[in-house]
Amino acid sequence: xxxxxxxxxxxxxxxxxxxxxxxxPVTVSTPVRPxxxxxxxxxxxxxxxxxxxILRIGLAPLGRLxxxxxxxxxxxxxxxxxxxGPAEMAELIGTYHTxxxxxxxxxxxxxxxxxxxxxxxxxxxxxxxHDEVGQTLTAVLLQLKRVADRTPGELREEVTLAQEAxxxxxxxxxxIARRLRPxxxxxxxxxSALRALAAEFPAHDVRVRTRVTGFPAPGDDDPGAPPSLGxxxxxxxxxxxxxxxxxxxxxxxxxxxxxxxxxxxDRVELRVIDxxxxxxSAAEGAGVRGMRExxxxxxxxxxxxPRQGATGTEVLLRVxxxxxxxxx
Numbered sequence: 428x429x430x431x432x433x434x435x436x437x438x439x440x441x442x443x444x445x446x447x448x449x450x451x452p453v454t455v456s457t458p459v460r461p462x463x464x465x466x467x468x469x470x471x472x473x474x475x476x477x478x479x480x481i482l483r484i485g486l487a488p489l490g491r492l493x494x495x496x497x498x499x500x501x502x503x504x505x506x507x508x509x510x511x512g513p514a515e516m517a518e519l520i521g522t523y524h525t526x527x528x529x530x531x532x533x534x535x536x537x538x539x540x541x542x543x544x545x546x547x548x549x550x551x552x553x554x555x556x557h558d559e560v561g562q563t564l565t566a567v568l569l570q571l572k573r574v575a576d577r578t579p580g581e582l583r584e585e586v587t588l589a590q591e592a593x594x595x596x597x598x599x600x601x602x603i604a605r606r607l608r609p610x611x612x613x614x615x616x617x618x619s620a621l622r623a624l625a626a627e628f629p630a631h632d633v634r635v636r637t638r639v640t641g642f643p644a645p646g647d648d649d650p651g652a653p654p655s656l657g658x659x660x661x662x663x664x665x666x667x668x669x670x671x672x673x674x675x676x677x678x679x680x681x682x683x684x685x686x687x688x689x690x691x692x693d694r695v696e697l698r699v700i701d702x703x704x705x706x707x708s709a710a711e712g713a714g715v716r717g718m719r720e721x722x723x724x725x726x727x728x729x730x731x732x733p734r735q736g737a738t739g740t741e742v743l744l745r746v747x748x749x750x751x752x753x754x755x
């Protein structure tokens with residue numbers, strides 16, 4: 428029964444009862460007697476209680492919908508209210524579900540385009556840094572070497588310092604280029620790229636341990652090896668690990684970090700665990716939201732929360748075999 432007819436019939440029933448009482452043997456004296464006032468008050472209270480009960484039941488789906496709309500997050504799909512209740516309510520909730528589906532699809536499409544453009548721009552900048560700036564610094568370094576060979580002894584130390592500064596700048600340019608677009612990911616695969624990422628961890632006072640389980644070693648052509656990840660999925664896993672390690676270096680004040688990649692049954696899991704101060708009640712920043720957006724692109728699940736049983740933070744990325752990007 429629709430909500431309109433429920434409310435209409437309820438009001439009609441109360442009006443009919445009131446009319447029957449007025450036309451029936453029940454009378455109210457003037458002045459009103461205490462017993463008559465009590466009977467009228469009890470009847471009014473009963474009708475109000477029945478009205479409130481029916482309206483609460485009829486409007487309950489609207490309350491659930493309101494709470495769902497207030498807590499909806501396109502980066503965390505799920506938790507939708509059931510399309511139950513009167514016909515109008517069920518239709519309204521169904522329309523809300525359709526709207527969420529469309530918004531999630533549009534956001535995923537736009538995010539995919541933005542991240543694709545971002546990766547292309549990263550690759551272009553990395554290529555220019557490597558080809559233009561890197562080659563220029565290499566030429567400067569060679570020129571300084573020739574100058575150092577002809578420089579008198581009292582000036583050679585200064586030229587040597589300039590050489591070291593140029594060499595350090597060249598190494599930094601190469602490191603930035605690798606972080607922008609990891610060539611090792613395209614050439615040697617995800618496992619080697621994650622090991623290289625851990626080896627280049629920016630905080631030198633933090634020990635990073637890498638564990639890989641269920642993945643073949645680079646160059647292993649064993650036909651019985653588990654399925655590999657597609658390029659899109661490998662890039663998402665790498666970027667999530669990169670952002671997680673960056674957050675540890677900037678905010679965690681940790682002394683140990685574990686970077687783990689493993690295959691378990693029907694999924695692949697990436698874990699980044701630190702023993703730092705934890706995230707506490709801090710709101711999620713742009714880095715974590717960026718990780719969630721990347722995870723949604725391949726249908727993966729991202730969980731960021733406190734470390735179980737100890738202080739610190741754990742970032743867990745679950746990629747199921749049916750997710751986009753995993754190939755046999």
